Amino acid sequence: MIENITVRALKRELKKIDGEISKIDDLLDANPLSEICEIREKAAEILDQNKGDYETISKLIGPLAEREKELFKIARKQTSTNSLVDRKVRLMSDRGRLINDIFFAEKK
Numbered sequence: 001m002i003e004n005i006t007v008r009a010l011k012r013e014l015k016k017i018d019g020e021i022s023k024i025d026d027l028l029d030a031n032p033l034s035e036i037c038e039i040r041e042k043a044a045e046i047l048d049q050n051k052g053d054y055e056t057i058s059k060l061i062g063p064l065a066e067r068e069k070e071l072f073k074i075a076r077k078q079t080s081t082n083s084l085v086d087r088k089v090r091l092m093s094d095r096g097r098l099i100n101d102i103f104f105a106e107k108k
Contacts, residue, residue: 006105007102007105007106010098010101010102010105011102013098014095014098014099014102017091017094017095017098018095020087020091021088021091021092021095024084024087024088024091025088027074027077027078027084028078028081028084028085028088030074030078032071032072032074032075032078033071033075035067035071036068036071036072036075039064039067039068039071040068042064043061043064043065046060046061046064047061
C-alpha cells in the first residue's frame with residue numbers, strides 16, 4: 001500500500017516535470033518575430049482596404065493586436081535562453097532520478 005502511494009506520488013511529480021519541460025521546449029522552439037511581421041503585414045492590408053472605416057478597422061485589427069502582445073511576451077521570455085536551457089537541464093536530471101526511483105519503488 002505505501003509503495004503504491006509512493007509510486008503514484010513519484011509519477012505525479014514526473015508528469016509535472018514533463019509538462020514543464022514541454023513548456024520550455026515550446027518556448028525555445030517558438031518563432032514569434034516572424035509571426036509579428038506577418039501580423040503587421042495583415043494589419044497594413046486591413047488599413048489599405050478599409051480607409052476611413054474606423055469601426056471595421058478596429059474590429060479586424062483588435063484580435064491581431066492581442067496576438068501581437070502575446071508574441072512580444074514570448075519574445076521577451078526568449079531573451080533569457082541561457083536560464084531556460086539551465087532550467088531544462090535541471091528538470092531533465094530530476095526526471096532521470098524520478099524514473100529511477102519509480103523503477104526501484106515498483107520492484108519492491
